[in-house]
Amino acid sequence: MTNSNVLPTACNEFTSAGLLRRIAALIYDLFLLAAMVMAYALVIITPLRVTFYGMPEENVDWLGFPAWLQIVIMLGLIFVLIGYYWLCWRKQGQSMGMKAWRLKLVQSNGELATNQQCWLRAIIAPLSLAFFGIGYLWCLLPPNKECIHDRITGTKVVVVPKIGN
Numbered sequence: 001m002t003n004s005n006v007l008p009t010a011c012n013e014f015t016s017a018g019l020l021r022r023i024a025a026l027i028y029d030l031f032l033l034a035a036m037v038m039a040y041a042l043v044i045i046t047p048l049r050v051t052f053y054g055m056p057e058e059n060v061d062w063l064g065f066p067a068w069l070q071i072v073i074m075l076g077l078i079f080v081l082i083g084y085y086w087l088c089w090r091k092q093g094q095s096m097g098m099k100a101w102r103l104k105l106v107q108s109n110g111e112l113a114t115n116q117q118c119w120l121r122a123i124i125a126p127l128s129l130a131f132f133g134i135g136y137l138w139c140l141l142p143p144n145k146e147c148i149h150d151r152i153t154g155t156k157v158v159v160v161p162k163i164g165n
Contacts, residue, residue, distance in 0.1 A: 014158035016145045017103050019136060022157060026129075028097030033081055040077050048073070082122040089118040102160045117153045124149040 052065065065073065088095040093104040093112045105113055105121075113121065128135020128148050135148035150156050 014160070016139075017157040017159055018145070019139050021101050021103060021159065022136065022139070022147070025095070025097035025101040025103055028100050029095050032096050033084070036080060036084060037077065040080055044076060045073060082119070085122040085125075086115075086118045089113050089121070090115065098157075102162065103157050104160050105155055105157055107155055113153070113155045117155050121149050121153045121155060124152055 048065065048069070052069075064070070085095060088098075089105050090112065093106055098104065107113055107117070125135070125147075128138075139145050139147045139150070144151075146156060
């Protein structure tokens with residue numbers, strides 16, 4: 001019986017994921033993340049709006065939540081989105097987009113990333129994308145072809161070979 005937390009052979013034998021495959025997996029994940037944002041709005045924001053301002057009436061301008069509550073709501077949303085990636089990476093090393101594109105997040109020894117690596121990666125990866133994608137473009141440079149967040153967290157994204165037909 002094999003442990004699903006470790007790739008069957010040395011991680012160095014697998015191909016590092018290229019930029020286009022990583023971006024494709026990210027785009028795939030964006031659909032799920034958009035659904036999570038809508039669910040968050042339905043479960044958290046809508047009840048808060050009704051609590052603070054009552055049921056909406058016709059043509060009534062809504063001023064919005066107080067600044068402190070806006071910050072709390074935004075931090076909650078960020079936590080939910082980061083938590084999605086943490087859960088996926090800790091349990092099986094793959095988000096939904098990574099599964100579709102046969103990518104897996106592992107440590108250099110082939111084991112799944114640790115809690116700390118997953119949290120740090122989930123925080124740093126969006127920043128890599130936010131700064132004109134420089135953190136992602138870094139994977140175009142030889143010899144390791146790692147993104148900035150791969151290097152900082154000590155993880156790598158590899159292409160998992162096809163199994164069966």
